[in-house]
Amino acid sequence: MTARLPAVRGTIINLCSALWLLAALNQPFWSALWDSVGGWQASRAGFLVTLPLFALVWVWTVLELLTWGRAAKPVLGIVLVLSAAVAFFMHRYGISFDRGMFTNVMETDPAEARELISGSMVLWILGLGVAPAMVIAMWPRAQQSIVGTLTEKLLTLSGLMLVAGAILVLQSGAYISLFRSHRDLRLQLVPTNYLSAAHSYAKVKLKPKREIEQISLGATRVASDPSSQHPMVLVLVVGETMRAANLSVNGYERETTPLLAARQNLVNFGRTESCGTATAVSLPCMFLDVGRGGYEDGMAFRRESLLDVLQRAGMDVWWLSNNSGCKGVCDRVQVVDVPATLPGDACGPGGCQDDVLVSALQERLDNVQRDTVVVVHMKGQHGPSYYLRYPPAFERYRPACQDNALDRCGPEQVVNAYDNAVSYSDYILDRIIMALQSQADRIDSSMIFVSDHGESLGEKGVFLHGMPYSFAPTVQKQVPFMAWLPKATQDRLGIDANCLVSRRDQLSHDNLYHSILGLTSTQASTYRNDRDVFSSCRTGPVVGGNPKRERQ
Structure with missing residues (x-):
């Protein structure tokens, strides 16, 4: 008889997904972060040690906010596949991902999109996105009541905010300096970079349409040379x-x-x-x-x-x-x-x-x-x-x-x-x-x-x-x-x-x-x-x- 996989709570699935995203799909982020902080310095050991923990808390929090009930697994699967695709292009071309880049993706034509497709891209997405998404889809998720789910969400998010708050209080000077001097780091962290870009793009596109604003209604031309017939x-x-x-x-x-x-x-x-x-x-x-x-x-x-x-x-x-x-x-x-x-x-x-x-x-x-x-x-x-x-x-x-x-x-x-x-x-x-x-x-x-x-x-x-x-x-x-x-x-x-x-x-x-x-x-x-x-x-x-x- 085939052994059944043990049912796992949604919080644990989100934690494992966050660890996978940070470990497998964020090499450009870690490289940029390491360059930004100037590498290892014993005098800043406390700050440097907290950086991976803070990144984990941040990504885990985002996944907790995105995953609810029966939609949790499909949402996680989509996030993992999209993250793999974004990470591939960041890794290959050295790009960052903001609203402008998201706009490029949404408004490119099929011919331009086809030029970006390659065998290595397909293998990358299959191995680093589709495969873990399938594991999550097959793994049993522990059944919980609505009250139990809300309670677990509340406790998990509260704990994550407590950890993030403690890190920021204890290392406030170092983090403020990092965020002010290297704002581009947020555009390197998968999946929050493209999720934020998608949100900004949607806000613009979903604005109520209005009539075209007319300008220069009295525009006229001046004859540059009355003698010319050309x-x-x-x-x-x-x-x-x-x-x-x-x-x-x-x-x-x-x-x-x-x-x-x-x-x-x-x-x-x-x-x-x-x-x-x-x-x-x-x-x-x-x-x-x-x-x-x-x-x-x-x-x-x-x-x-x-x-x-x-x-x-x-x-x-x-x-x-x-x-x-x-x-x-x-x-x-x-x-x-x-x-x-x-x-x-x-x-x-x-x-x-x-x-x-x-x-x-x-x-x-x-x-x-x-x-x-x-x-x-x-x-x-x-x-x-x-x-x-x-x-x-x-x-x-x-x-x-x-x-x-x-x-x-x-x-x-x-x-x-x-x-x-x-x-x-x-x-x-x-x-x-x-x-x-x-x-x-x-x-x-x-x-x-x-x-x-x-x-x-x-x-x-x-x-x-x-x-x-x-x-x-x-x-x-x-x-x-x-x-x-x-x-x-x-x-x-x-x-x-x-x-x-x-x-x-x-x-x-x-x-x-x-x-x-x-x-x-x-x-x-x-x-x-x-x-x-x-x-x-x-x-x-x-x-x-x-x-x-x-x-x-």
């Missing part, structure tokens, strides 16, 4: 995951941007501060008038963007995309999902490469009849599969990492693959300029290029992007920003391109909204002259006056 066309190219540090036009030792470097009338604004470290934040933020300081999650879904203002002022506005959505920015303008217009076999396993955008743009330019803004949203250097972002002909730096598990490649291989993708973007941007030049006899054009955020390529063990802004590495926050302004456009708008060079390495995403309004001669109440990079470099008055603030 439509004005601005192409705003939004890069994906391009960091400023890897562009040769910014001083990088490799020739990653030779075509842009050879372009006349190209103004490089150098290293520019991004709104955020992930698309879900940076993309909407850079198209809103509030700037990084005033931006809140989801704001683009409830407040009009730059594109709404340009459209209200009388311009045709188009969004051509080879990426995973516009985060609310383009919801009220004309949108073309370029890959969706192509045959099913037109793109490779990593989706379409950015050359499809050039063809779509050329078609749009051929049909321009009046002043137009076209936003081109690139796939760019989206990782971790950088090698899928460019054709084989652009594999100039070898060997290039051919794996989505970047920690399995050497540091040089990761950088090689990324730099190849940057070189391909250089080619795409050059082709966009050529497409505009081919229409010079019928349109006056300009191009702005700016990326949404940067990328970590393994520096200090960190890969990808999305780190909390306050302690994210500089390479995730510095992006390229440049403008191509042919002579005809400079003359028409009265812009001194040589003057613009003086603004190099001084800008941020906060400048984009106002600079586009200035470049399109749009008068709007949300316009700020001091944030328009072109404003101080005009050689003469624009007909009707430079764009200025309307009365509110």
Whole structure:
């Protein structure tokens, strides 16, 4: 006869689960904690010994609050599996997990998600998440009455709070210093990091929906040159995951941007501060008038963007995309999902490469009849599969990492693959300029290029992007920003391109909204002259006056 497993109280199951989470799934947390406290010091032995106990009390308390009655085992199983998944990506890519990272997870598209799946990930989750969840599911749980369950919960939580309180009282100075100096530690502790992130994300998403807040209702355009019969066309190219540090036009030792470097009338604004470290934040933020300081999650879904203002002022506005959505920015303008217009076999396993955008743009330019803004949203250097972002002909730096598990490649291989993708973007941007030049006899054009955020390529063990802004590495926050302004456009708008060079390495995403309004001669109440990079470099008055603030 098979022996029956002894029934175990829920509190003991929660304790064992907490120990498993801390021992098996929190290596990044323990490493970060050890670095934060400066390693072993005999003089601080009392404090250091309490750290594992305090972490255990914290995680055990969270599990007690989550598990009730018959739902306890399913909830614990879900927590263990999700914890294993989160721990895998933290361990492999060196990321932290906050609301921004949770937003990235929830709003990524299936193609991007597939690039992150690997055999090692599946084995990790099966071994460290599914297996212990199955053990808990099979282990008998002691039957208790409602009163008995509530009593046990109350006694357990009271005891845990008593232990935590005693630790904090006895070591208050050390813990206060630790929490103040290393707030990022809370983003490393599984499962409380992603549970807190999910709670914050849900609060934002569950806010009552309200009407879109309209801005600049009186937006108008000033004729820049009454004698010109040509439509004005601005192409705003939004890069994906391009960091400023890897562009040769910014001083990088490799020739990653030779075509842009050879372009006349190209103004490089150098290293520019991004709104955020992930698309879900940076993309909407850079198209809103509030700037990084005033931006809140989801704001683009409830407040009009730059594109709404340009459209209200009388311009045709188009969004051509080879990426995973516009985060609310383009919801009220004309949108073309370029890959969706192509045959099913037109793109490779990593989706379409950015050359499809050039063809779509050329078609749009051929049909321009009046002043137009076209936003081109690139796939760019989206990782971790950088090698899928460019054709084989652009594999100039070898060997290039051919794996989505970047920690399995050497540091040089990761950088090689990324730099190849940057070189391909250089080619795409050059082709966009050529497409505009081919229409010079019928349109006056300009191009702005700016990326949404940067990328970590393994520096200090960190890969990808999305780190909390306050302690994210500089390479995730510095992006390229440049403008191509042919002579005809400079003359028409009265812009001194040589003057613009003086603004190099001084800008941020906060400048984009106002600079586009200035470049399109749009008068709007949300316009700020001091944030328009072109404003101080005009050689003469624009007909009707430079764009200025309307009365509110």
